[in-house]
Each structure stands twice: as structure tokens, then as C-alpha cells.
Amino acid sequence: xxxxxxxxxxxxxxxxxxxxxxxxxxxxxxxxxxxxxxxxxxxxxxxxxxxxxxxxxxxxxxxxxxxxxxxxxxxxxxxxxxxxxxxxxxxxxxxxxxxxxxxxxxxxxxxxxxxxxxxxxxxxxxxxxxxxxxxxxxxxxxxxxxxxxxxxxxxxxxxxxxxxxxxxxxxxxxxxxxxxxxxxxxxxxxxxxxxxxxxxxxxxxxxxxxxxxxxxxxxxxxxxxxxxxxxxxxxxxxxxxxxxxxxxxxxxx
Amino acid sequence: xxxxxxxxxxxxxxxxxxxxxxxxxxxxxxxxxxxxxxxxxxxxxxxxxxxxxxxxxxxxxxxxxxxxxxxxxxxxxxxxxxxxxxxxxxxxxxxxxxxxxxxxxxxxxxxxxxxxxxxxxxxxxxxxxxxxxxxxxxxxxxxxxxxxxxxxxxxxxxxxxxxxxxxxxxxxxxxxxxxxxxxxxxxxxxxxxxxxxxxxxxxxxxxxxxxxxxxxxxxxxxxxxxxxxxxxxxxxxxxxxxxxxxxxxxxxxxxxxxxxxxxxxxxxxxxxxxxxxxxxxxxxxxxxxxxxxxxxxxxxxxxxxxxxxxxxxxxxxxxxxxxxxxxxxxxxxxxxxxxxxxxxxxxxxxxxxxxxxxxxxxxxxxxxxxxxxxxxxxxxxxxxxxxxxxxxxxxxxxxxxxxxxxxxxxxxxxxxxxxxxxxx
Numbered sequence: 168x169x170x171x172x173x174x175x176x177x178x179x180x181x182x183x184x185x186x187x188x189x190x191x192x193x194x195x196x197x198x199x200x201x202x203x204x205x206x207x208x209x210x211x212x213x214x215x216x217x218x219x220x221x222x223x224x225x226x227x228x229x230x231x232x233x234x235x236x237x238x239x240x241x242x243x244x245x246x247x248x249x250x251x252x253x254x255x256x257x258x259x260x261x262x263x264x265x266x267x268x269x270x271x272x273x274x275x276x277x278x279x280x281x282x283x284x285x286x287x288x289x290x291x292x293x294x295x296x297x298x299x300x301x302x303x304x305x306x307x308x309x310x311x312x313x314x315x316x317x318x319x320x321x322x323x324x325x326x327x328x329x330x331x332x333x334x335x336x337x338x339x340x341x342x343x344x345x346x347x348x349x350x351x352x353x354x355x356x357x358x359x360x361x362x363x364x365x366x367x368x369x370x371x372x373x374x375x376x377x378x379x380x381x382x383x384x385x386x387x388x389x390x391x392x393x394x395x396x397x398x399x400x401x402x403x404x405x406x407x408x409x410x411x412x413x414x415x416x417x418x419x420x
Numbered sequence: 421x422x423x424x425x426x427x428x429x430x431x432x433x434x435x436x437x438x439x440x441x442x443x444x445x446x447x448x449x450x451x452x453x454x455x456x457x458x459x460x461x462x463x464x465x466x467x468x469x470x471x472x473x474x475x476x477x478x479x480x481x482x483x484x485x486x487x488x489x490x491x492x493x494x495x496x497x498x499x500x501x502x503x504x505x506x507x508x509x510x511x512x513x514x515x516x517x518x519x520x521x522x523x524x525x526x527x528x529x530x531x532x533x534x535x536x537x538x539x540x541x542x543x544x545x546x547x548x549x550x551x552x553x554x555x556x557x558x559x560x561x562x563x564x565x566x567x568x569x570x571x572x573x574x575x576x577x578x579x580x581x582x583x584x585x586x587x588x589x590x591x592x593x594x595x596x597x598x599x600x601x602x603x604x605x606x607x608x609x610x611x612x613x614x615x616x617x618x619x620x621x622x623x624x625x626x627x628x629x630x631x632x633x634x635x636x637x638x639x640x641x642x643x644x645x646x647x648x649x650x651x652x653x654x655x656x657x658x659x660x661x662x663x664x665x666x667x668x669x670x671x672x673x674x675x676x677x678x679x680x681x682x683x684x685x686x687x688x689x690x691x692x693x694x695x696x697x698x699x700x701x702x703x704x705x706x707x708x709x710x711x712x713x714x715x716x717x718x719x720x721x722x723x724x725x726x727x728x729x730x731x732x733x734x735x736x737x738x739x740x741x742x743x744x745x746x747x748x749x750x751x752x753x754x755x756x757x758x759x760x761x762x763x764x765x766x767x768x769x770x771x772x773x774x775x776x777x778x779x780x781x782x783x784x785x786x787x788x789x790x791x792x793x794x795x796x797x798x799x800x801x802x803x804x805x806x807x808x809x810x811x812x813x814x815x816x817x818x819x820x821x822x823x824x825x826x827x828x829x830x831x832x833x834x835x836x837x838x839x840x841x842x843x844x
Contacts, residue, residue, distance in 0.1 A: 230829065230830075230833065242840065243833050243836045243837040243840055244833065244837075245833070245834075245837030245840070245841070246837055246840045246841070246844075269830070279841075279844050280837070280840070280841040280844065281841075282815070283837060283838075283841070284818075285830070285833070285834055287820060
């Protein structure tokens with residue numbers, strides 16, 4: 168048997184396979200979740216995993232979960248992230264997931280989701296904010312982090328990505344250092360994520376998942392803002408997909 | 421559907437723009453309501469009322485006006501309909517619940533005004549709702565800053581009377597509200613030319629109490645483990661209560677309740693056993709705002725109660741019918757209305773008690789605390805709601821939304837995750 172977890176995020180689609188095979192892969196979601204699903208199906212087929220066979224159980228999650236027409240079960244990313252996070256951090260933990268279009272805080276107690284929170288429609292405090300700002304500064308995301316680490320924070324006060332972008336443009340106009348602006352951008356995202364996190368009572372163990380989870384720098388800034396240690400996770404971007412694969416296994420028992 | 425174009429034209433409506441609304445409503449209604457399985461037969465009446473929402477009832481109101489009667493448009497559960505009906509006038513709810521009217525409201529109001537106010541003002545200024553055209557006088561109240569200023573804008577176009585609702589609940593505030601009710605009576609008397617006597621008021625107190633009792637009966641039936649009616653349908657009935665003829669509404673709702681009682685006795689439920697029971701708390705859901713109920717009930721949950729103006733705040737507690745003089749009747753009315761717990765009051769701990777009580781009565785598994793975007797009062801009070809529920813061990817999900825569908829997918833994720841959490 169193979170258990171496949173597919174997490175169709177707004178920016179990246181993540182796949183985790185457990186069972187006879189064990190593998191992880193990620194690809195950009197692009198403009199069509201349907202097409203992404205097809206690509207995933209083909210990639211799995213190349214590894215001799217037939218998603219339609221009875222020997223394969225598929226759980227789809229993420230905002231594009233309904234597009235996965237070959238899924239056996241469709242489960243929200245909250246539940247999947249909680250399951251994946253639990254695998255990484257144990258039965259009692261808080262999971263902070265910074266995603267491409269939303270940020271969530273999930274409290275897991277005794278292995279169960281006890282409470283959760285998601286940001287509102289606004290994209291401040293999400294990966295999208297970083298993406299837009301990196302674009303504006305003409306650098307790749309990793310470069311933005313590298314520059315930010317060496318820079319001095321310039322305050323970005325706007326709650327809204329569009330207005331924050333105007334602030335960044337003002338700084339550019341004033342001839343401020345790119346590294347300082349970058350530091351301001353990362354600081355702003357961390358502040359917003361921290362604000363959201365502080366609405367819930369975090370547990371002792373707090374982990375970061377999502378696309379930024381392997382950034383030691385972002386974890387450090389976020390820990391400072393929250394006043395609580397936030398641990399990075401090596402496979403954090405796969406937390407949802409891993410959780411989905413685990414749930415596929417548990418559901419078909 | 422009968423052709424009401426002539427009537428709409430006579431009302432001075434922008435019929436062409438209004439057609440756009442008429443074109444989408446049946447689809448929306450069909451998607452949310454007619455797709456439900458195992459609906460009670462008694463819902464046929466409400467289906468009909470909504471199908472011709474801008475036809476049947478407006479035509480009745482116009483008939484009433486032709487006979488010299490007046491129509492008062494209201495926006496809030498604190499405004500006592502009893503006074504209006506006692507003067508042989510008709511009160512009708514005017515709250516707007518569709519995004520269709522919001523851009524109209526934004527022409528004159530700041531964008532960061534709640535959608536309910538924007539839609540209500542938009543419906544008037546754009547001339548796209550017959551009820552807003554028919555009402556001879558609007559009755560506003562001071563329940564929030566947005567509304568207070570909106571009345572001033574509306575008053576340039578239509579007669580508006582504003583009732584000054586106190587924002588604390590001391591004895592002197594209840595007395596002040598009784599005085600406001602008396603002042604309202606004077607306005608109504610003058611505007612209609614009809615005298616409000618103690619006998620007339622006693623009659624209308626009974627009339628409105630009976631309507632509230634019918635709603636209470638309906639809601640009591642939702643307390644059963646065997647759920648005889650969906651949350652969507654119950655919400656629709658609550659919404660219709662605001663503008664339907666009270667006598668007929670009471671009669672039809674009681675008739676429906678007879679059917680629902682039989683369903684409970686026969687074990688007929690609209691959802692499978694074990695379906696998680698959700699209560700919505702917070703800001704009102706004016707017609708045709710069915711968004712959250714639809715999301716909850718198509719995500720594996722059942723809405724069993726609304727602690728909202730379109731819900732328990734509208735019908736709980738009756739007006740004392742034993743008062744014999746007008747003075748005593750004003751006080752009886754004030755006592756009943758001041759017992760409603762709205763976030764515009766400070767402090768408002770009674771509302772937390774209400775929610776805890778309702779959660780128990782309706783055997784609720786989880787609460788979704790709903791806030792209409794830019795309603796600062798309910799949003800802020802959500803802090804206490806969430807904390808109290810947590811202390812009581814009741815899971816709660818806070819949601820802020822407006823009338824647009826742009827966040828429907830995100831809401832669906834949250835609500836589904838919440839129900840998954842309850843199911844674990």
C-alpha cells in the first residue's frame with residue numbers, strides 16, 4: 168500500500184508518500200490546480216504509484232484540495248497540518264504555518280486540534296507579502312533574507328500589503344539601503360505572524376511550518392517577537408502533505 | 421411570478437438596475453434552499469414569500485397606503501413595532517443583506533462602514549428596493565455610530581425619526597427608554613393621524629407577543645436531538661418575520677411548528693445522527709445573507725441556534741400583557757426591550773450569560789462567533805465571548821466577513837476545519 172498526501176497550496180504544491188514507497192516533492196501550483204494535479208499524477212505514475220489503484224490511498228488538502236479529483240478523502244489543511252506537525256513535534260505543540268496566502272496557528276493537545284486561527288483575507292503576514300516585496304526590491308526570496316540579516320530594520324507600519332508596498336516605494340525613493348528595507352519587510356511579516364500567534368495561548372513546544380520553516384533567521388526574529396522559542400523544521404513545508412499521507416493511512420485502516 | 425414592473429415604476433424605482441437583482445436571487449435561493457433534502461412542507465409558504473419578496477408584500481403595503489394607512493420602516497430589534505401597529509400603521513424591517521446594495525451605500529458612506537448600513541443606505545439612494553420606497557417614515561435608533569450618521573444622510577431624502585437608545589441598563593436608563601417609546605408614540609400618532617389608546621396598544625402587544633411566541637416555539641423545536649428543520653430554513657423564517665404580516669406570519673409559523681412537532685415525534689431529522697450542532701452568535705444576518713448557514717450546513721454541520729438580532733434577540737422574552745394604562749404599557753415595553761443584550765451596551769455581561777444558557781439549551785457542540793466587517797462593537801465584545809466559551813469548555817471559532825463571496829473558500833476551510841476538530 169502507498170499513502171499519498173497532496174497539499175495544493177496557493178504558491179506551491181507539496182506531495183508526501185508513505186508506505187511501500189517513501190518520497191517528498193514540491194512543484195509550483197501555477198495558474199491551474201487541475202493541471203498541477205495532472206502533473207502530480209504523472210510524477211507519481213513515473214514512480215509506479217497509480218493514484219487510481221486500490222493499493223493507493225490519497226488525501227488532498229490545501230486551498231486547491233477540491234481540484235484533486237482522484238482523492239479518496241478531502242481534508243482541510245488545518246487538520247492535515249496538525250497531523251503533520253504532531254509527527255514532527257509530538258502530541259502537544261503549537262504549529263505556526265506561514266503559507267503563501269494565509270497564516271495559521273494551530274494548537275494541538277493530546278494529539279488533537281484544540282484550537283486554531285487563520286489570518287483574515289488580507290495578505291499581510293503571509294508569504295505573499297514577502298514575494299511582493301522581494302519583487303519590488305528586485306531580488307529572490309533567499310536574497311531578501313540574506314540582505315535583511317545584515318540590514319537595520321526600517322519600520323513598515325501599514326497593516327495592508329498594498330499600502331506597505333507604498334511605504335517600501337517611499338523608502339526606495341528616499342534612497343534607503345536595500346538591506347535595511349529588506350530587514351523592515353521581514354520584521355513586518357514576523358510582527359504580524361507574532362500578533363496572530365499571541366491571540367492564542369501557545370504551548371511549550373512551538374514549531375514553524377510552511378515555506379519559511381527552514382530559515383533559521385526568520386525563526387530567530389519570530390521567536391524574539393513572540394517572546395517564546397519557535398523551532399524551525401527541516402521538512403516543515405511538507406507538514407500538510409505529510410499529515411495528509413498519515414491521515415490517508417489512518418482513514419483506510 | 422406575477423409582473424410587478426408597473427408597481428416598481430410607480431414607486432420611482434430604478435427598475436433596470438433592480439432587474440439585475442431579480443435575475444440573481446432565484447438562483448441564489450435555489451442553490452441554498454431548494455437543494456436541501458427532506459425539507460418540511462410548511463416551508464412552501466416561506467419559499468413563496470421569498471420568491472416574490474419584492475412583489476407580494478410590497479403590494480400589500482401599497483394597498484394599506486391606498487386606504488390611508490402609513491408604513492414605518494425599521495432597522496433594529498429595539499424599535500417597538502407595538503406602537504406602530506397600535507396606530508393602525510404597519511412596521512416593516514428594512515435591513516439590507518445583499519452586496520448588491522453596498523456600492524450604492526459607498527457613494528455616500530465611508531468604505532469602512534459595516535455592510536448592513538451600507539446596503540441599507542444603498543438600497544434607498546439607488547432606488548432598488550420597493551420596501552425602501554414604500555416606507556413613509558424610517559425609524560432609526562442610536563445603536564452605533566455608523567447608523568447615527570447614516571440616519572442624517574437618509575433624513576435628507578425621507579422622513580426619519582431617531583429613537584435615543586440608552587447604552588447602559590440602570591433603572592434610569594430603562595425609564596429613559598420608556599420615555600423614548602412615549603415620544604415615539606406621539607410621532608406615530610401625529611404622522612398617522614390615529615390615536616394610540618391603551619386598548620389599541622394592549623391589542624398590538626398581544627399581536628407581537630404572539631409572533632414572538634411562534635418564533636420561540638420554532639426555536640424550541642431546534643433544541644431536539646432530532647433536528648426537524650435546517651438552520652438555513654430557520655434563519656429564513658427569522659428574516660421573513662421582520663417584514664411579513666404579523667398575523668399571517670404567526671399563523672403560518674405555528675402551522676409549520678405543528679408539522680415539526682410531528683417530525684420530532686416520528687424521529688424525522690434533517691441531518692444524520694451525530695451531526696455537530698453549531699450555534700452562531702454575533703451580528704445580524706439580514707435577508708438575503710445566507711452565506712454562513714450555507715457554508716456550515718454544506719460542510720457537515722447543522723446550525724441549531726442564532727444568538728443574533730435575526731434569531732433569539734428578536735423573540736426572547738415577552739412584553740407583560742397585564743399593564744392597563746399607557747404609562748404602564750410604555751414601562752412594560754421598555755422592560756422587555758431593554759432586556760435584549762446587544763453589544764452597543766456597556767457593560768453587556770448579560771449577553772455572555774445568554775450565550776452560555778443557549779449553548780446548553782440547544783445542546784451545542786461548537787460556536788461560531790460572527791462579526792460583520794467593521795462592526796467594532798461586536799468585534800470587540802468577541803474577546804469576552806471567546807474567553808467565556810473557552811472557560812466553559814465550548815469550542816469557538818471567530819469569523820469576520822461581509823456580504824461578498826470573495827472569502828467563501830477561506831471561510832469554508834475554516835468552518836470545515838472547525839467541524840473536523842469537533843468530530844475528532
